[in-house]
Amino acid sequence: MVSSRKKKERRKDFTKAKLKVGKIKPRSTSHTELGFRAKSVDIRTQSISKTFTARETFNHFLSLTAHSSSSTRKEAIQYLQSHLSSLDNIDASVFNSIAPLILDSSAQVRASLLSLFRSIPDEAIFPHVHMISIFIRSSLTHIDSSIRTDAAKFLNQFLRAKDQRIPMQLVTRSWTDLLDCYSCLFQWDVASSDKQLPLKSRPGLVLTSLDRMVDHLDSLCQFLTLGLSSRQETDSNILFHLDTVKHLPSTSSTSPFVRLGLNSIAASAVVEDLEVRYDILKPMLGSLSRMLCSGRKEGGEVGRLCKTLQEFLASFENAER
Template sequence: MTSSNKKKRERAAQAFKKTKLKVGKTPNKPANHTDTSFRSKTIVVTQQSLSVRIAPETEKQYLHHLSLLNHHASQTRKDSLAFLTTHLRDVSVPLAALLPKLAPLILDESNGVRTALLALFALLKPNEVRLQLQIILLHVWSAMSHIDTDIRRDSTKFLSWALGAAKEDVLGNGGWAKGLTALTSVLEGKHLEVVQKFLVAGFGEEEGEIQTERVLHGGLHWSVQINLTRAGVQDYRYLGLFAGEVGAVEDAPGRRRWCVETAQGKQITQRLRTGLVGLTKEGGETGRIAGKVLQILERGIERAKETE
């Protein structure tokens, strides 16, 4: 037997030989094993902040969700509102572009969408709301007379929010008459607290008739406040600086007089009184609140008559 043949037989026998392993001992690595392990003391990150890449992407998504607010699927509209709410302060999209797209959702047929919208509105600051408030109020007044019961039910939630965010702006620019008219169409137990809130604000019960700068000059330069205080609003009406009859309905005494001196005011006041009297007869919690609101209405009217 040659030496080469002997070596071949030995290698073949070794290949099929079962190696006995001992406990705790690492088995031998195969002959063709390649070691791929490595060690590194530090990892260098070229960009420590991810905001450079995330912010543009977030703003792009924000605009995308903004475009989905009129999507046919209510769940999509709701999800988009949730995204807009979460990232409201993370993007540079101006509220002047956002609010006109949000306002129509006050009339949305989905309860979930309206609830999500109200949650977003709650994050807005008064100075952010005022410039677009009239657009929002147009949809609020419309919702209060809507044929859909659920939309009417939620309408006063938006009115209550608006009163809390920018009360004098709600009452100004004809809002007192529009608000009272709209409230007569939702004069039910679940809306009485908002009726009370509106009347208290309009009659000046909370502030003791202390007039704010915005009520008197509607956003004009602060120096106008001094002149109006000295000369009175009526002296400046001929200049056409004010929206509507400022002296008549843009302050608490004027709003009270409007209820007793104008045909529209008398008609709406009578409708409110009749509705409230009817609710007081129901008794219970509804009757109690209705009686309280009726007292506020009657007191405001009496105060107006005392100044005649």
């Protein structure tokens, strides 16, 4: 026989609980508590005693240069600058990560990047100058005027490098492309009339203030001076006999070989010959001269730079004659 105690327990299962006002409703036997938090511990990869090498830490901050937060990107660049001495070799991965920041939307990030470039030795920058120049050319024609202004600062930094191989690589490998950028920036092609337009009245990528024009004119003056200077034609590491030049066909536009197309220059070709660089610049000289004449009337630093460049071009043309 079933004991009375067990009968009472069975009867409990079928008894409906009476709800009373002010009393907490009793929980069912199938109730699941959801007020807990799950925590996981990965013993294999997490350790408070693990030490990272200087290169691993450097690579971590190098990856943060692509972070979505501008403050994180700026702090990462500042860390890279302060720990450059811990690297045995500054390889291509560093420049592949920091070069796109030339186009960064944050002015503080670009300022930190410029400071970082100034602290990198020239011998480490030289193999990557052409890759960096691609981002500089893109920023020169950017829709944001502040990025265009900072682009001139980056360009001036490399044009005035102590290692002469760096500015010469910009001149020889980016001569045509940079001239196209300046033509778009100052609108040399549309200012084809004899009327001298003020600098602030030029169409296209308008430079909103004369202060911002100073950096662009300074970089243009330095670029043309380097590209049209005869001292750049001599190199201590000559790989051919000095008389070889006498037996090469002329690259002038009046050469009898010009119809064969042997001397045609592609847009991204390496232009090492001084005469070829001048021939590429010659169609722009008319608009460039008119721009410099109107710039001299502005006075100040802008007028001084325009006068300096105008006198240099005039002396070069007289020497060519």
